[in-house]
Amino acid sequence: xxxxxxxxxxxxxxxxxxxxxxxxxxxxxxxxxxxxxxxxxxxxxxxxxxxxxxxxxxxxxxxxxxxxxxxxxxxxxxxxxxxxxxxxxxxxxxxxxxxxxxxxxxxxxxxxxxxxxxxxxxxxxxxxxxxxxxxxxxxxxxxxxxxxxxxxxxxxxxxxxxxxxxxxxxxxxxxxxxxxxxxxxxxxxxxxxxxxxxxxxxxxxxxxxxxxxxxxxxxxxxxxxxxxxxxxxxxxxxxxxxxxxxxxxxxxxx
Amino acid sequence: xxxxxxxxxxxxxxxxxxxxxxxxxxxxxxxxxxxxxxxxxxxxxxxxxxxxxxxxxxxxxxxxxxxxxxxxxxxxxxxxxxxxxxxxxxxxxxxxxxxxxxxxxxxxxxxxxxxxxxxxxxxxxxxxxxxxxxxxxxxxxxxxxxxxxxxxxxxxxxxxxxxxxxxxxxxxxxxxxxxxxxxxxxxxxxxxxxxxxxxxxxxxxxxxxxxxxxxxxxxxxxxxxxxxxxxxxxxxxxxxxxxxxxxxxxxxxx
Numbered sequence: 001x002x003x004x005x006x007x008x009x010x011x012x013x014x015x016x017x018x019x020x021x022x023x024x025x026x027x028x029x030x031x032x033x034x035x036x037x038x039x040x041x042x043x044x045x046x047x048x049x050x051x052x053x054x055x056x057x058x059x060x061x062x063x064x065x066x067x068x069x070x071x072x073x074x075x076x077x078x079x080x081x082x083x084x085x086x087x088x089x090x091x092x093x094x095x096x097x098x099x100x101x102x103x104x105x106x107x108x109x110x111x112x113x114x115x116x117x118x119x120x121x122x123x124x125x126x127x128x129x130x131x132x133x134x135x136x137x138x139x140x141x142x143x144x145x146x147x148x149x150x151x152x153x154x155x156x157x158x159x160x161x162x163x164x165x166x167x168x169x170x171x172x173x174x175x176x177x178x179x180x181x182x183x184x185x186x187x188x189x190x191x192x193x194x195x196x197x198x199x200x201x202x203x204x205x206x207x208x209x210x211x212x213x214x215x216x217x218x219x220x221x222x223x224x225x226x227x228x229x230x231x232x233x234x235x236x237x238x239x240x241x242x243x244x245x246x247x248x249x250x251x252x253x254x
Numbered sequence: 255x256x257x258x259x260x261x262x263x264x265x266x267x268x269x270x271x272x273x274x275x276x277x278x279x280x281x282x283x284x285x286x287x288x289x290x291x292x293x294x295x296x297x298x299x300x301x302x303x304x305x306x307x308x309x310x311x312x313x314x315x316x317x318x319x320x321x322x323x324x325x326x327x328x329x330x331x332x333x334x335x336x337x338x339x340x341x342x343x344x345x346x347x348x349x350x351x352x353x354x355x356x357x358x359x360x361x362x363x364x365x366x367x368x369x370x371x372x373x374x375x376x377x378x379x380x381x382x383x384x385x386x387x388x389x390x391x392x393x394x395x396x397x398x399x400x401x402x403x404x405x406x407x408x409x410x411x412x413x414x415x416x417x418x419x420x421x422x423x424x425x426x427x428x429x430x431x432x433x434x435x436x437x438x439x440x441x442x443x444x445x446x447x448x449x450x451x452x453x454x455x456x457x458x459x460x461x462x463x464x465x466x467x468x469x470x471x472x473x474x475x476x477x478x479x480x481x482x483x484x485x486x487x488x489x490x491x492x493x494x495x496x497x498x499x500x501x502x503x504x505x506x507x508x
């Protein structure tokens with residue numbers, strides 16, 4: 001039933017609420033179509049996709065986040081991170097975000113994050129995390145891994161939940177990074193840590209996309225994309241993403 | 255309502271199914287009383303206590319173990335580990351256990367473990383784990399921590415669960431041990447790791463003790479204790495426990 005005239009070219013993602021197979025995957029990029037006469041047909045809607053679903057499931061299914069809790073998200077200006085923080089705010093949580101440039105920090109403040117800091121320029125990550133949430137963190141949405149995670153661990157609250165979504169600090173490693181074992185914190189604080197992939201809840205994708213779209217049309221949720229033009233620039237765009245050049249979803253327009 | 259005449263001296267644990275406050279803690283040792291006329295009043299029953307509850311909750315509440323799954327437990331001849339393996343067998347699972355002496359390995363075979371090996375004498379822990387469960391582990395009951403855990407991680411199956419109960423290899427560390435970060439395995443295998451303390455489910459203790467006792471009286475569950483006599487020998491008994499001298503619960507009779 002989808003109207004092929006509403007597809008954009010070049011891998012930009014789109015959303016379907018009409019087709020029977022609500023979600024197709026092509027080469028790892030989810031492509032979703034929309035009724036062309038839908039009132040919710042906005043540019044923003046085009047960008048709701050896997051990464052927003054990932055943010056939603058990480059918070060709801062993995063963290064089981066509750067109103068009033070304190071959440072930490074790193075790589076917070078990234079495609080997933082920025083949506084994580086906004087959804088947690090919608091759910092009545094206190095949100096602390098970390099990013100690696102001052103521009104990103106400003107962007108996250110605009111999005112309504114309660115506390116944001118540039119983890120690259122603070123004197124001490126440990127102290128900045130503690131000042132941002134003196135009572136500790138109930139939930140930790142992990143996009144970075146490595147040393148960052150070792151600093152967060154002692155600041156988790158009892159029964160804390162850690163959604164392990166990504167570990168961008170580790171993707172380029174030729175030899176695995178090492179850090180202190182987490183067992184002691186996990187036991188005495190009774191922490192739960194869970195890795196996840198979005199596709200696990202694909203039976204919920206359709207209803208989840210409706211909820212995300214509703215938040216967008218109500219103005220409660222913003223998604224950004226960082227567009228690089230030209231197929232030839234794809235490698236540079238990919239490396240840039242790993243180095244933290246982008247705010248929001250890194251998209252290559254071909 | 256408990257009959258104080260059934261208390262034994264010297265910190266040996268006992269079980270109550272009658273008193274209103276079914277579980278007391280004194281100095282970290284759980285003391286439980288029993289109706290003195292109960293038909294289940296056996297020596298074995300006296301030894302069901304915190305460590306058996308820990309084994310039960312770790313399997314049921316944390317691992318949510320299911321019939322047909324493969325479980326790995328280390329420090330398997332210890333108080334908790336030996337009960338873990340036996341309960342998993344009762345639940346229709348395949349059980350692999352690791353211990354540090356040949357005597358312990360024999361004991362675990364007697365208890366019905368499917369595969370057991372002495373992790374101190376095998377050529378390669380990695381290979382022995384793989385041979386014991388070529389398709390990997392659904393559940394991992396963690397009593398050891400440290401390097402052992404790093405070897406297990408790559409052999410977990412998708413949606414694997416890790417109950418972090420103890421980390422005996424790390425208790426004597428003056429500087430924290432380090433190992434490879436677990437994020438990548440956690441994400442791509444969608445693993446769940448959770449630390450826990452028995453007291454979290456104290457509202458279930460009474461019914462859980464009934465179930466454990468039933469298994470004992472049916473001969474499906476055996477609990478051992480390693481008795482050291484004399485208050486003065488307590489430090490040696492404690493050090494011995496950390497070094498793996500004991501089979502089953504380390505008890506000091508004073």
